Amino acid sequence: MSTRWGTRLVLAAALALVAGEVGAQMAELRVVRVREKGPFRDPAAAFWKDAPATPVALLPQAMTLPNNLKPAVQSLQAKAVHDGKWLALLLEWPDATRSDRIVVDQFGDQVAIEFPAEFKKDALPSPMMGNPGGRVEIWQWRAAFQQDLERGRPQVTNDLYPNAHADVYPDELLRAIDARPYMGAVGVDNLITHADKSPVLEQLAEGWGSLTIQPDDQRADGKGVWADGTWRVVVTHPLAGGEGHVGFAPGGESAVAFAVWDGGSREVGPRKAWSTWAALKLAE
Amino acid sequence: MPKVYNWQIGREMDYPYEGARPKKQFAMLFDTNKCIACQTCTVACKTTWTPGRGQEYMFWNNVETKPYGYYPLGWDVKILEQHGVQDVGGPVYKGKTLFESAPSGERILGYLPEDLDYAHPNVGEDDSFGDMQQGELLQIPHMQWMYYLPRICNHCTYPACLASCPRMSIYKREEDGIVLLDQTRCRGYRECVKGCPYKKTFFNPITRVSEKCIGCYPAVEGGRQTQCTITCIGKIRLQGFIGKPDEIREDNPIDYIVRVAKIACPLYPQFGLEPNTYYIPPVHVPPRYLVQMFGAGVERAIAGYRKAADDEKLLGALLLFGATPMIIHHYKVEAGVSIGFDEKGGELVRVPLREAIHVRAAFDEQHQAYRTNIT
Numbered sequence: 001m002s003t004r005w006g007t008r009l010v011l012a013a014a015l016a017l018v019a020g021e022v023g024a025q026m027a028e029l030r031v032v033r034v035r036e037k038g039p040f041r042d043p044a045a046a047f048w049k050d051a052p053a054t055p056v057a058l059l060p061q062a063m064t065l066p067n068n069l070k071p072a073v074q075s076l077q078a079k080a081v082h083d084g085k086w087l088a089l090l091l092e093w094p095d096a097t098r099s100d101r102i103v104v105d106q107f108g109d110q111v112a113i114e115f116p117a118e119f120k121k122d123a124l125p126s127p128m129m130g131n132p133g134g135r136v137e138i139w140q141w142r143a144a145f146q147q148d149l150e151r152g153r154p155q156v157t158n159d160l161y162p163n164a165h166a167d168v169y170p171d172e173l174l175r176a177i178d179a180r181p182y183m184g185a186v187g188v189d190n191l192i193t194h195a196d197k198s199p200v201l202e203q204l205a206e207g208w209g210s211l212t213i214q215p216d217d218q219r220a221d222g223k224g225v226w227a228d229g230t231w232r233v234v235v236t237h238p239l240a241g242g243e244g245h246v247g248f249a250p251g252g253e254s255a256v257a258f259a260v261w262d263g264g265s266r267e268v269g270p271r272k273a274w275s276t277w278a279a280l281k282l283a284e
Numbered sequence: 285m286p287k288v289y290n291w292q293i294g295r296e297m298d299y300p301y302e303g304a305r306p307k308k309q310f311a312m313l314f315d316t317n318k319c320i321a322c323q324t325c326t327v328a329c330k331t332t333w334t335p336g337r338g339q340e341y342m343f344w345n346n347v348e349t350k351p352y353g354y355y356p357l358g359w360d361v362k363i364l365e366q367h368g369v370q371d372v373g374g375p376v377y378k379g380k381t382l383f384e385s386a387p388s389g390e391r392i393l394g395y396l397p398e399d400l401d402y403a404h405p406n407v408g409e410d411d412s413f414g415d416m417q418q419g420e421l422l423q424i425p426h427m428q429w430m431y432y433l434p435r436i437c438n439h440c441t442y443p444a445c446l447a448s449c450p451r452m453s454i455y456k457r458e459e460d461g462i463v464l465l466d467q468t469r470c471r472g473y474r475e476c477v478k479g480c481p482y483k484k485t486f487f488n489p490i491t492r493v494s495e496k497c498i499g500c501y502p503a504v505e506g507g508r509q510t511q512c513t514i515t516c517i518g519k520i521r522l523q524g525f526i527g528k529p530d531e532i533r534e535d536n537p538i539d540y541i542v543r544v545a546k547i548a549c550p551l552y553p554q555f556g557l558e559p560n561t562y563y564i565p566p567v568h569v570p571p572r573y574l575v576q577m578f579g580a581g582v583e584r585a586i587a588g589y590r591k592a593a594d595d596e597k598l599l600g601a602l603l604l605f606g607a608t609p610m611i612i613h614h615y616k617v618e619a620g621v622s623i624g625f626d627e628k629g630g631e632l633v634r635v636p637l638r639e640a641i642h643v644r645a646a647f648d649e650q651h652q653a654y655r656t657n658i659t
Binding site: 062064065066067068069102103104105106107144154155156160164166169170171182183184185186187188189190192193194208209211266268269270 | 335336337338339340389390391396397398399402448450451452467468469470471472473474475477486487488489490491492493495
């Protein structure tokens with residue numbers, strides 16, 4: 001690792017300490033208890049009216065390369081509810097275009113919710129994807145995954161390029177096991193490739209570049225609806241955490257941070273808008 | 285940013301990671317004077333590695349016509365224009381590399397091709413440069429020119445794809461210098477597609493992650509040359525390993541051609557990636573064009589190539605192109621024969637420096653028949 005990245009890591013760790021110390025001044029996201037039973041997937045459900053809305057300021061990611069100093073989204077609005085078993089967050093932000101077609105020069109809309117993997121009030125990890133020893137858990141919703149679930153995984157010849165023709169593919173000739181080497185990341189079960197069950201990925205990180213999907217712990221679910229220039233996305237997850245994973249309890253607290261990518265502005269990876277920690281307080 | 289030594293530009297340069305040369309470095313030689321753009325290499329690669337879903341447009345190996353052919357469209361002229369005019373003359377490059385030209389907020393100067401840039405892999409095919417004036421067709425040599433440029437991933441010593449990836453999903457193998465993209469780790473950010481000036485990483489819209497030429501590593505691990513090399517009907521390619529800048533072995537045909545005879549040049553060395561595919565430049569193309577593409581050594585390379593018949597060792601190395609499917613690690617020229625050896629010294633192939641000429645009588649006495657030139 002070059003000295004430049006090293007310097008930036010130290011700087012991020014310092015910022016993380018600052019973030020921990022100013023806890024008293026953090027924005028607060030109150031998680032209200034609702035009578036309806038989870039999992040909650042409907043962004044239009046009536047109970048969301050009872051949850052207080054917390055505005056979250058988003059900042060350009062300017063700490064690590066590459067970056068984007070002018071992200072398209074400057075703020076989002078967050079609401080949260082629980083029923084004693086499930087936690088759900090509703091995130092709303094303006095986006096003039098729905099971006100869920102993924103080809104080389106087109107990117108998808110995304111939103112991510114971040115928690116400290118282990119909440120310690122006085123020692124929060126860096127809000128910027130954690131730091132070595134300061135692990136964070138990240139639930140990321142993707143518009144392209146939403147599209148996979150609602151309209152099916154896009155195919156080259158029918159969906160992405162309607163006029164394209166292909167004569168034959170290896171998976172049409174070979175047994176499934178033998179076709180896997182011809183399927184790239186799909187053949188090695190990289191979960192980034194498509195969604196079968198949920199539009200939300202559960203992941204862990206300990207600093208930039210370390211974000212890793214947890215194949216055995218994919219319990220987050222949700223749904224995003226784009227209408228009238230606004231994304232409304234619900235992410236829902238059991239309150240109880242698994243071994244080494246984030247967990248919540250009624251009356252408990254934690255911290256939460258967010259990131260948004262506008263696919264139409266070619267935002268992807270480190271080119272994003274992100275927030276610092278907000279306090280997360282669960283009602284009894 | 286660390287400083288690394290790039291022998292192709294004769295100086296140190298900035299690179300995001302410390303320089304660490306592999307134990308062996310995958311390398312490929314192309315004799316552009318022999319390529320006829322039959323695309324056998326392209327098809328061999330395509331059927332071997334990229335027949336799957338989402339790979340329809342993807343050519344890890346392609347052959348384009350220069351100066352007007354590109355895949356993807358305008359790949360080199362677009363980055364050259366962004367890079368601006370650089371001083372490419374002289375053994376020590378005085379301009380900036382793409383790493384040194386990185387704009388604020390970026391690791392390297394690059395651009396992301398448009399989707400449609402990949403839609404016309406044969407654009408400009410066989411188009412020659414310059415208008416044909418009245419009567420010019422009667423002159424030899426013609427003033428008009430074009431040539432074929434076969435391309436694979438350069439398996440660069442300082443890969444831009446590797447440097448661009450914020451997740452370190454791309455790595456360079458210590459054992460052979462082949463650059464691979466981890467299909468389990470990639471998240472499809474396309475920073476490598478943007479960063480590679482040769483545009484030899486590709487985005488797969490079905491798997492939603494990027495893919496690239498793998499240097500036929502399963503073959504190379506078994507001592508075999510790549511598919512594109514062994515299927516080349518023009519025998520224009522030789523694949524093997526190039527020595528480190530301070531370890532030139534005269535009995536390695538690649539070292540001899542690139543480092544000793546110096547008749548093969550890297551592609552766009554001014555980008556600063558130290559690419560490891562080397563081109564014997566086309567002898568009929570104006571040097572002014574070739575210098576910006578192959579660097580300052582191009583005129584010397586052409587002069588050396590024209591006199592190859594006078595240098596037995598060079599001739600012997602050139603005759604090993606396409607002579608065996610196996611990787612030639614050592615060679616020697618002995619009694620008018622070039623002999624190629626594998627890594628352990630086992631003999632792979634013998635090629636005579638000069639083919640024997642048999643002159644047969646026009647009339648075949650035994651069969652009481654006149655011979656024609658096809659019997």
